Amino acid sequence: STPTFIFYGSYLLEKSRVTYQLKAERDYHIFYQILSQQKPELLGKCETGLLREHVHVRLKRQRCTCICIYIYIYIFNFSDADKVAYLMGLNSADLIKGLCHPRVKVGNEWVTKGQNVNQVYYAIGALSKSVYEKMFLWMVVRINQSLDTKQPRQYFIGVLDIAGFEIFDFNTFEQLCINFTNEKLQQFFNHHMFVLEQEEYKKEGIEWEFIDFGMDLQACIDLIEKPMGIMSILEEECMFPKASDTTFKAKLYDNHLGKSNNFQKPRIIKGKPEAHFSLVHYAGTVDYNIMNWLVKNKDPLNETVVGLFQKSNLKLLGILFAEFIQSYLFKNLQENLNKLMTNLRSTHPHFVRCLIPNETKTPGAMENPLVMHQLRCNGVLEGIRICRKGFPNRILYGDFKQRYRILNPNAIPEGQFIDNKKAAEKLLGSLDIDHNQYKLGHTKVFFKAGLLGQLEEMRDDRLALIITGIQARSRGLLARIEFQKIVERR
Numbered sequence: 001s002t003p004t005f006i007f008y009g010s011y012l013l014e015k016s017r018v019t020y021q022l023k024a025e026r027d028y029h030i031f032y033q034i035l036s037q038q039k040p041e042l043l044g045k046c047e048t049g050l051l052r053e054h055v056h057v058r059l060k061r062q063r064c065t066c067i068c069i070y071i072y073i074y075i076f077n078f079s080d081a082d083k084v085a086y087l088m089g090l091n092s093a094d095l096i097k098g099l100c101h102p103r104v105k106v107g108n109e110w111v112t113k114g115q116n117v118n119q120v121y122y123a124i125g126a127l128s129k130s131v132y133e134k135m136f137l138w139m140v141v142r143i144n145q146s147l148d149t150k151q152p153r154q155y156f157i158g159v160l161d162i163a164g165f166e167i168f169d170f171n172t173f174e175q176l177c178i179n180f181t182n183e184k185l186q187q188f189f190n191h192h193m194f195v196l197e198q199e200e201y202k203k204e205g206i207e208w209e210f211i212d213f214g215m216d217l218q219a220c221i222d223l224i225e226k227p228m229g230i231m232s233i234l235e236e237e238c239m240f241p242k243a244s245d246t247t248f249k250a251k252l253y254d255n256h257l258g259k260s261n262n263f264q265k266p267r268i269i270k271g272k273p274e275a276h277f278s279l280v281h282y283a284g285t286v287d288y289n290i291m292n293w294l295v296k297n298k299d300p301l302n303e304t305v306v307g308l309f310q311k312s313n314l315k316l317l318g319i320l321f322a323e324f325i326q327s328y329l330f331k332n333l334q335e336n337l338n339k340l341m342t343n344l345r346s347t348h349p350h351f352v353r354c355l356i357p358n359e360t361k362t363p364g365a366m367e368n369p370l371v372m373h374q375l376r377c378n379g380v381l382e383g384i385r386i387c388r389k390g391f392p393n394r395i396l397y398g399d400f401k402q403r404y405r406i407l408n409p410n411a412i413p414e415g416q417f418i419d420n421k422k423a424a425e426k427l428l429g430s431l432d433i434d435h436n437q438y439k440l441g442h443t444k445v446f447f448k449a450g451l452l453g454q455l456e457e458m459r460d461d462r463l464a465l466i467i468t469g470i471q472a473r474s475r476g477l478l479a480r481i482e483f484q485k486i487v488e489r490r
Contacts, residue, residue: 004151008140011162011340012181012333016174018132019125023169024361089313098304099123122295123302130301134320158347160340164354165283170273172289173296177333179281180224180231183217184337186282186378188344189351190215193383197390204441206391213382217282220262224279228255231330238298238328245290249276252290283377299329353378391439391446397424400445404455406462407431431458 017027085092099120104113115123165182166175194213201208224230233251237243256263257277266275266287275287301324309321355374358365375381395403397420404427405412411430412423424445428438433455437448447455 005149005153006147007144007156010137010140011160011336012178013133013136014163014174015129015133018129087314088309088317090308094308095305098302098308102302102304104303123300123305126299126301127305131317131320138316138320158343160344164356165281167284167286170289171275171286172291173293175286176224176230176279176288177330179279179283179286180221181333181337182283183221183224183281184341187217187221188341188349190217190379192349193351193379194386197386200394201390201441201446204444204446206439206441206446208390211386211389213379213386215282215379215382219260220279220281223256223260223262225334230256231334234293234297235328235331238294243294245293248294249290252277283374297329298326300326353380387449392449393447393452394441394444395447395452396444397421400424401427404459406466407455407458431455 017025021027081092081096085095088095100115101112102115102123103110105111162181162185163178166178168175190213194211194215198208198210202210222229226232230252233255234248237248237251240247252263253265257265262280264278264280264285266278272287274289276290278285278287303324303326306321306324309317310324312318353374355371357371358367359370401412401420401423405423408427408430411427412418418426421440421443425440428435428445433451437451439446
C-alpha cells in the first residue's frame with residue numbers, strides 16, 4: 001500500500017554549535033549556505049552594518065530574520081545594540097537593561113540583579129541556542145502540518161537517525177547526553193538481537209543452548225540515570241543555591257568511585273584537557289570535564305529578555321516564546337528518550353550501522369583496527385555469530401504455505417483438511433534442499449542463514465518457468481488463430 005502521510009520528530013537536537021564548536025568540527029549547514037552567497041535571491045542590501053559585515057541577506061521573511069537573530073545574539077556587540085534590537089523588534093534600551101540588570105524572583109518578591117561580563121555573555125549564548133531550538137521545532141511542526149492528510153493511521157514505517165557515540169579530547173555535558181542515548185539504543189539492539197532472539201527459540205520449542213554474549217549495558221545506564229546516579233546527583237545539586245562544580249564532583253566520587261566498575265578516576269595526560277571523571281561505555285572509556293554542568297543542566301534563560309521576546313514586534317519571535325517553562329535539560333532528554341524507547345519496543349526493528357573509516361576525516365583512508373573496534377563494540381560481530389549459529393529467518397506456517405506452495409503444489413493434498421504446520425512440513429520435505437538447515441517451531445518455520453534466499457531463487461525460477469510456459473502457449477494460440485485465418489482466405 002502507499003504511505004498516506006509523513007511525520008517528523010526531533011530527538012536530542014544539537015544546539016551547542018550555535019555558540020561554539022570543537023576543533024575540526026563544522027557548524028550548521030544553513031550558516032555556510034547563507035555565507036556562501038550562492039543564492040542571488042538571498043543577497044541584497046541590509047539594514048545594519050553588522051549584518052552587512054557578516055552575512056548578506058534580504059530580510060523579507062520572518063523565518064530568515066529568526067535565523068539571523070540567533071547568529072546576531074551570539075555575536076552581540078553593545079555598540080550595535082540598536083541594530084540587533086531592530087532585528088528582534090525590540091527597544092534597544094530595554095534589551096540592554098534586561099541583559100545587564102535582569103529581574104529575578106527571590107521568594108515572593110522580584111529584585112533587580114546585576115550581571116558581570118561573563119554572566120551576560122553566557123545569557124546571550126543561552127538565548128541564542130533557545131531561539132535556534134524553538135525555531136527548529138516550530139519548523140518541524142509546520143512541516144508536519146503541511147504533510148498531514150488527516151487520514152486514519154494504523155501502521156507506520158519509522159526511520160530513526162540519531163547522533164553516534166562521541167569521544168573527543170574534551171568531553172562535557174553534551175557528550176554525556178549523546179553517549180547516554182547511544183547506551184540506551186545499543187542496549188535495545190543487544191536485547192533484541194541476543195536475548196529476545198534466543199527467547200523466541202525457547203518459546204517455539206527449538207532445541208537451543210542459551211549463549212551469554214556479555215553485551216549487557218545496564219550497569220552503565222543505571223550509573224547515569226538511576227536514583228543517586230550521575231544525573232540524579234546533578235539535578236539534586238541544581239536545587240541548592242550554593243552548589244558548584246566542586247561540590248558536584250565530590251558527591252560523584254563519594255557515591256561511585258570504587259563502588260562502580262564503570263566510574264573511574266581519569267588519568268592525567270600532559271597536553272590533554274582537564275578531566276574530572278571517566279565512564280566506561282560500550283564503545284570505550286570517555287573522560288568528562290564537569291565545568292558548568294550545573295548551569296548547562298538548568299539551561300537558564302534570562303526571563304526578563306524572554307518577556308521582551310514575548311512582546312516583540314516580530315510576530316514569529318513572540319509565537320516561539322509564547323509558552324515558556326523552565327525545566328532541567330537532562331530531565332527533558334530522559335522523558336523524550338523514554339517515549340522513544342516505548343515507541344521502538346512496539347516495532348519490528350531493523351538496524352543500520354554507520355562506521356567512521358578513520359579519525360582524521362581523510363577521504364579514502366581505512367583504519368582497520370578502528371573499524372573492527374566499532375564492529376565489535378556495536379555488537380555486529382556477535383550478531384553475525386548468532387546468525388550463523390541460529391536461525392535469522394522465520395515465517396509463520398500459513399504465510400510459508402501460501403508463498404512457497406508453488407514450488408511443489410502436489411506435495412499438499414487437495415480436497416482434504418490439513419493444518420498449516422503439517423502442510424509446510426510436507427512441502428519442505430518434498431524439496432531438494434538441505435533439511436538440516438531449518439527447524440519447525442510451534443507456529444513458525446525457522447531457517448538458517450541462506451536457506452530462505454535459496455527458496456526465493458527457486459520460487460523465482462519456478463515463476464519464470466510458469467510465465468514463459470503461459471507466454472509460449474499464448475503465442476502458439478495466437479499463431480494458430482492467425483494461421484487459420486490465412487487458410488480461410490485461400
